Amino acid sequence: MTQRVKEIFPGSPGQAAAGRGAPPAPAALAAKVRTLAPSMTRSMQRVAEAVAGDPAGCAALTVTGLAELTGTSEATVVRTARLLGYPGYRDLRLALAGLAAQQQSGRAPSVTADIAVDDPIADVVAKLAYDEQQTLADTAAGLDTVQLGAAVAALAAARRIDVYGIGASGLVAQDLVQKLLRIGLIAHAPSDPHLAVTNAVQLRAKDVAIAITHSGSTGDVIEPLRVAFEHGATTVAVTGRPDGPVTQYADHVLTTSTARESELRPAAMSSRTSQLLVVDCLFVGVAQRTYETAAPALSASYEALAHRHHPRGTKR
Template sequence: MTNDVKESFSADSPPAPAALAAKVRTLAPSMTRSMQRVAEAVAGDPAGCAALTVTGLAELTGTSEATVVRTARLLGYPGYRDLRLALAGLAAHQQSGRAPAVTADIAVDDPIADVVTKLAYDEQQTLADTAAGLDTVQLGAAVAAAATARRIDVYGVGASSLVGQDLAQKLLRIGLIAHAHTDPHLAVTNAVQLRSGDVAIAITHSGSTGDVIEPLRVAFDRGATTIAITGRPDGPVTQYADHILTTSTARESELRPAAMSSRTSQLLVVDCLFIGVAQRTYETAAPALSASYEALAHRHTPRSR
């Protein structure tokens, strides 16, 4: 993990208790296995871990006191004492019913009613985690860059390409020049044309999708402002990102791959980015949006003969 990423997750004030579970889910995949054990323990039983000393938690997880302290710092807390306070707060939230425990994975023989309930909860949790972990300073900077951009290119493949297309068409409807590129060769050849004053946005949950990283790197080298929307704030894509917007995901399971849960959080970030841009460009965005509605309404109205 780069120093910049470490600093972005080590703010002057520790994250609120409600954001702790979101940080664990976001950062756990990039942790060492021993740190993952600590993170999983505190997220799974915040009340029990809040009652433990640093030595007790190290013994419970089969790790060392140093590992416990490093995990606390990676999660954004100055030390273990601050993490314990957050755990106590999270436990209080759960006991009050405001932060229910994570539901079980969807089983192959679950009744469809249970599937609906579990998916709805996971979607809600994913959105809540993403909102809690989203850096609004980074978001504001991304909004400012996009609102004044000469041109906006968006890169994504697979499920992320659908999110990229959604963002591009939203921006087009408020009068901005935006293109979503799903072909990696076209993405790179278009990125070469970017310059200072343009914006390039890469969407990749893993943060390591080569077909998305390469055009972002080219755009970065050409002087464009670059934005990464990713679930891995320490992933390779962030090396070429001026602004990082972090997403969260529900737990992946056999019947619910990462592409499904990551799309939910990506769409939330995209909507936040779009609304911010629309607010900043309201004088031109509002008439453009009205014109697009009118054009579509006219198209859907049957013509009289």
């Protein structure tokens, strides 16, 4: 076996995949900040928080002005702009101006408050609904469709597909596998970490391995992906941390967004929403590419389930 070595561009692991393509649209800027801020240095976080919190004010500042406002350096401002996906500070200022215009028109609502222990249930519903909608919108805005298309193509042609996830991400992995099975693909989502690695050893060039991990650093998910990568399988990471360790072994990185974590809304809740959106995008893309075989397979599964719920001889 020839060990694969992924080319990593200068910077954090995974920036090679995450940083390609056009700069993010203004609507995706806030999502980018939420996604990347936890992995930034404290000085870069101050810059990111400033531009996300007051896009109109920061858009009016020069690079020197923003550095002074945040107590950082011009170099830090430029590095932050590049990490967020912009070639330079000028491009970031243009995005900030666009985001400010959207907010003024009411198309980019401000973030609601966290859920409080004494919130009426109606407020809980409203806040959760808003956060879920915002998470989905942020994920859609920040999703790299080139990477998504490449992952879909690999899945559609795969001999076998393994999906790795632990905890809440494991439930998402099971969801994807169930969908793929219904269109006739061979897919597995081993829940035991040892079994996941054992399965990964059997993967080859025509196979696909998908790791789902919000943190990007879950060892029980990274290890089977590493093994699959080194055995020649096409690898995909679905993660909220495009600079996380998991992306070192990912040919394609699909970034998810998440709502703000709070005491009553842990990351596992908010990350699941965005992961399910990405999973649905993968499934629909594969079903489109394999429609001639996927459609009959779906019909057969629907018919089988219908017979299960309505045995022969009973009324429907």
